[in-house]
Amino acid sequence: METHSGDVAVSLRRPKGRTAPLGLPWPQVSREQWNDYRWQLSHRITSVDALAELCRIPAEEAQRLSRVTDIYRLGITPYYLSLIRFDDPDDPIARQCVPSAEEVFGAQDGEDDPLEEEKDMPVPGLTHRYPDRCLMVVTNFCxxxxxxxxxxxxxxxxxxxxxxxxxxxxxxxxxxxEEIRDVIVSGGDPLTLPTDRIEHILKGLRKISHVEIIR
Known part of the structure; x- marks a missing residue:
């Protein structure tokens, strides 16, 4: 990848032993690109094949993980991947973002809706559990x-x-x-929406006189 004149290539080595995997395919990314959320989104790791190549996951394990991502999608930004300490099998950041076979093979012990949000969902995407507040899920994307x-x-x-x-x-x-005074806008990550869509949501809520708090 080309860098612009004056740009300093970003070191993907992180303090406290956190090191990007060998073969990370962005060795010459500029600091400007690295800090641009649009670049991060457009270079997300979204397949087990790509993750296996970057993280040297054995073929047998990759096959098991593919069974997970057939059900639950995968998405990791380059920045988040660079924080993982790959010499630690229990690295907490890896546990947060790298699929695990436990997600599928232990599914019988869990619930699809552990917070029972859909039991209090009078219209699709809106949960109203407590009298004075509600939650709006406005996107599925993270x-x-x-x-x-x-x-x-x-x-x-x-x-x-x-x-x-x-x-x-x-x-x-x-x-x-009219008892609702507090609206939580959630998702997914609502801040990944285009600015005009975020503005549409906020303006729509601001027009409702009894809504005092939007968060």
């Missing part, structure tokens, strides 16, 4: 998918944001329920 996520059930729906029609249903519900 730049990095945490393996312990309590909303993994929505990963199977694809990396999609709620449509304007779906958002309008949520706004209408909030308008009808």
């Amino acid at each position: 730049s990095m998918y945490c393996r312990h996520c309590t909303r993994k059930r929505i990963w199977t729906l694809g990396e999609a944001a709620k449509t304007e029609f779906e958002l309008s249903k949520m706004f209408a519900y909030v308008r009808r329920h």
Whole structure:
């Protein structure tokens, strides 16, 4: 990858022994690129094959992990990958983002909806459990998918944001329920949405007079 004049290639070596894997395919990325969230998103690791090549995962283990990602998607940004200490099999950052066979083979011990959000979901995407507040899930997309996520059930729906029609249903519900003063905008990661979509959501909520807090 080319670097611009004056750019300093980013060292992917991190303090405290955290070292990027050998063969990381961005050795000449500029600091400007590395710090650009758009570059990070466009270079995410999204397949077990790519992860296995970078992290030297044995073929048999990669095959097991593919059975996991057939159900629960994989997404790791280069930055997050660079934080992993690959000489530690129990590295906590790796545990957070690298798939594990336990996700599938231990599934009988877990729940698809451990927080039971859908039991309190009067309209798709909106959970209203406590009288004065509600939660809006406005996108299924995350730049990095945490393996312990309590909303993994929505990963199977694809990396999609709620449509304007779906958002309008949520706004209408909030308008009808004047006891709601606090709205949590969540996902996925809502800050990965385009600026105009974030603005649309915030303006839609700000138009509701009894909503005092948006977070």
